[in-house]
Amino acid sequence: GIQVEQSPPDLILQEGANSTLRCNFSDSVNNLQWFHQNPWGQLINLFYIPSGTKQNGRLSATTVATERYSLLYISSSQTTDSGVYFCAHRDDKIIFGKGTRLHILP
Amino acid sequence: DVKVTQSSRYLVKRTGEKVFLECVQDMDHENMFWYRQDPGLGLRLIYFSYDVKMKEKGDIPEGYSVSREKKERFSLILESASTNQTSMYLCASSLVRGSPLHFGNGTRLTVT
Numbered sequence: 001g002i003q004v005e006q007s008p009p010d011l012i013l014q015e016g017a018n019s020t021l022r023c024n025f026s027d028s029v030n031n032l033q034w035f036h037q038n039p040w041g042q043l044i045n046l047f048y049i050p051s052g053t054k055q056n057g058r059l060s061a062t063t064v065a066t067e068r069y070s071l072l073y074i075s076s077s078q079t080t081d082s083g084v085y086f087c088a089h090r091d092d093k094i095i096f097g098k099g100t101r102l103h104i105l106p
Numbered sequence: 107d108v109k110v111t112q113s114s115r116y117l118v119k120r121t122g123e124k125v126f127l128e129c130v131q132d133m134d135h136e137n138m139f140w141y142r143q144d145p146g147l148g149l150r151l152i153y154f155s156y157d158v159k160m161k162e163k164g165d166i167p168e169g170y171s172v173s174r175e176k177k178e179r180f181s182l183i184l185e186s187a188s189t190n191q192t193s194m195y196l197c198a199s200s201l202v203r204g205s206p207l208h209f210g211n212g213t214r215l216t217v218t
Contacts, residue, residue, distance in 0.1 A: 031204050041143075041194055043209035086149070090204055093164065094139070096149045 002027045002089050006097035013077050014105050021072040021100045023087035031090035032063050034072050037099070038083045046072070046085075077104045108133045112197050112210035119217050125184040127213050129197030137200045138180035139207070140164075140172065142193040149196065155180055156203065187217045 003026040013019055023032075034046040047054050047061040049070065054061055058078075063070040074081055084099040113128035129138065139154040141164075151164030153172040161172050169191060173181045180199075184191055197210040 033206055035207075035209070041212045041214070043196060043198075043212075045206060045208060048206040088207070090200075090207070093151055093154070094198075094207060098148045 001093075002029065002091065002095055004087060004089055004095050004097040006085075006087060006100050008100060009098065010101045010103075012103045012105065015077055015079060017077050017104075019074045019077060019102065021074075021085050021102075023070040023072075023097055025068040025070075025089060028065050028068060029063075029089045030065065032065075032070050033088045033090065034061055034070070035086045035088065036081075036083055037086065043086070074102075077102075079104045079106050108135075108199070108208040110197060110199050110208050110210040112195075112213050114213050115211060117213055117215045119184075119187050119215065121188060121217055123184075123187050123217075125187045125215070125217075127182040127184075127195055127197075127215070129180045129182070129199075129210055130178050131199040131208070132178065133199070133201070133208075134177065135199040135201050135208075136177070137203060137205075138174065139198040139200075140170075140180065140182045141196045141198065142166070143196060143212075144193050152182065189217050191215065192217045 005024045049061045049063045051065045058075045060073045082104045086099045088096045110131045140152045141149045155174045171183045195213045198207045
């Protein structure tokens, strides 16, 4: 099956900084989602983005399916952005990456 | 907005007990999923269901069973809880195959 790899595994930034999280796939994908898991364990949908670019406030995501990657951009980070970010590929099952743990310092 | 509700946020059970984790979604979704999440292991799929009365094994079904008697409810059953089943359990649903996943808030289960 498709393998999903996320990088970096951990990221520590100062409040106000920008960040880019990456998700690589071992094969082309047609269903991709980004999630944020907050410190209380809740998994929140960020983007459903099989291809192209979407923006939602300070967050945006780009998926280049033919190149087998997706990027999540966070601009002007806030402490509430802390948590773990997952990308997931949806086929018959859903395959998650191991996540990027983001810690925003005040 | 889709709402996926898990019946308990925290649960403490004893070894050998039968444990039921309940999940309900309110958007007539066909697909429902149970995951467990453990440090360093990410999210692992236990069971999933594509329709009422249907169930499929995920990657780690051992020690678990599921029930989907009604479309909106997907129950995870630990027949005889063991300490290695201490984990965060997450339920998710999606409208159809390939559509976005929506997660519940999770149940943190501790088996002593």
